[in-house]
Amino acid sequence: MANNTVKLHRVFTAGPEKLFKAFTDADAMASWLPPYGFVCKVHSLDFKVGGEYKMSFTNFTTGSSHSFGGKYLEIIPNKLIKYSDQFDDPNLPGQMITTIQLKQVSCGTELIATQEGIPEIIPPEMCYLGWQESLDKLKRLVEPNIPDA
Template sequence: MPRTDRASKLIAAPLERVWAALIDPDALAAWLPPSGMTGRFERFDPRPGGSYRMVLTYADPSDAPGKATADSDIVEARFVDIVPGERVVQAIDFVSDDPTYSGTMLMTWSITDNGDDHTRIDIIAENVPDGIPAEAHAEGLASSLTNLATHTER
């Protein structure tokens, strides 16, 4: 059954800095992996129709085995839409032999200037694969947003 998950955060950083962190591969690799994971891009082409492949590696895979290998998740993503300073929309597929992770998840990252050098970021994840437990996904999204705040707030 398709599921939609949402997360949001108010970040004490100007919109321009938050936007830059959404489209820069070095910044993304630093803040996007949830707590307990590291990430690296095998390719990254940030334009509508462009794509990326990211390998997320678990520090301790005993608590949450990877979807692609015993210690990693691999994400194949395509940029559906990029509106500078407003939103990034991605179609995301997980590399896995497990059919519960199949299907394309649509993720929309929207940012809004909240005044006084604060930016609100909202994430909507549609068609979340059944293999991703709702609670774990909520924790992962919240962790990434906290990392983004840490990365952009000065």
């Protein structure tokens, strides 16, 4: 986790299309992206190369909130999403780059998430823990196969 970078690897039993959709749908993102103990509000989401997004995470216990946003830099449907992140708080300076790689494997989808440029004030291990929680919530969203009623 050198240079304020975290990298995570997971295999999901869901297909790449379902995982990709979880990154492109504002309501889905609000449900799985914030770590435990936080709620997310997606203020805007224009999912296309050059499109921008804006969201905020609020600590459910304290009510304190951090808003952030960025731009979609590269998109390959069902395979790759690369975007920038920047906090609105001047105490959390700099731009992060997050890359999500999806690859179909025999039992579902391999996901590799890399986040670079994490502000120095945020310990990378805390960011890593947050991502682990988010990916657990993502698993619970995408793996159930619930038929229409």
